[in-house]
Amino acid sequence: MRYGILLLGAPYSNQAAHSALRFARTIIARGHQLDSVFFYHEGVHNAARLAAPPQDEPHLVDGWAELQREHGVKLDVCIAAALRRGLMDEEQAGRHGKEGHSVERPFELTGLGQLVDLGLRCDRLVTFAP
Amino acid sequence: MNVNKANEGMNDSNIAHTSITPPSATGELLVILGHAPHGSSLLREGLDMALVAAAFGRRVSLLFMGQGCWALQPGQGEGALGQKGTQSTLEMLEMYDIDNIMVEAESLERLGLESSDLVLSVSVVDAASVQQAIASHTLVMNF
Numbered sequence: 001m002r003y004g005i006l007l008l009g010a011p012y013s014n015q016a017a018h019s020a021l022r023f024a025r026t027i028i029a030r031g032h033q034l035d036s037v038f039f040y041h042e043g044v045h046n047a048a049r050l051a052a053p054p055q056d057e058p059h060l061v062d063g064w065a066e067l068q069r070e071h072g073v074k075l076d077v078c079i080a081a082a083l084r085r086g087l088m089d090e091e092q093a094g095r096h097g098k099e100g101h102s103v104e105r106p107f108e109l110t111g112l113g114q115l116v117d118l119g120l121r122c123d124r125l126v127t128f129a130p
Numbered sequence: 131m132n133v134n135k136a137n138e139g140m141n142d143s144n145i146a147h148t149s150i151t152p153p154s155a156t157g158e159l160l161v162i163l164g165h166a167p168h169g170s171s172l173l174r175e176g177l178d179m180a181l182v183a184a185a186f187g188r189r190v191s192l193l194f195m196g197q198g199c200w201a202l203q204p205g206q207g208e209g210a211l212g213q214k215g216t217q218s219t220l221e222m223l224e225m226y227d228i229d230n231i232m233v234e235a236e237s238l239e240r241l242g243l244e245s246s247d248l249v250l251s252v253s254v255v256d257a258a259s260v261q262q263a264i265a266s267h268t269l270v271m272n273f
Contacts, residue, residue, distance in 0.1 A: 112182035119269040
């Protein structure tokens, strides 16, 4: 089956992001296809490249990146939700006159149109919310 | 879509009779709004989602349930916290051709709201119609 994931929860604040990552790994392990994870609302914090959790906790940002590297899962971040929360890639940082950037590949800033497409393209869009 | 029709024969003791079935036209996307308009940005970001989908030519329906019904009360504009509020977004729905707007009857009842007080013309629907709406849309998103 073809899946998409919509993640609305911030990492390390509630269960949503942890559950979403475990769900993502499980559906892939069971032979399903995961097209994309879309990060929206507080879920955009999962794309923070500067995240440095203690070593004895799961590293969620690296976990998402690994999904992309090993299974080609797209990591799409809503640009409007990200910018207002201080999450931006190098291009946006330049545009907004900011020093440094907080989002990098494999996460990509994109629009909500991608989320609509994902939902309609996949057999299942599963939402993880706070 | 006709609020007055929906309220004909309204009887507080039997909420099912106040309800009408949703318009027969099904849509591609149903956005369910269950959070209050203030306190979190979930409802506003759900509405943004609906507008973007409509802008991309998708047929969008909205369903307000639970605390989400508060968004339909007048006066949900900019507040003391500097949040934008949701009223201005609701006013744009018509421009985006989003006219299938449903409100769950029991939620309205529980919050003490009357459909005639709401800022939009809505269909008041019962639980069975909510099921039908969910089943008849290709994609359902919960905010």
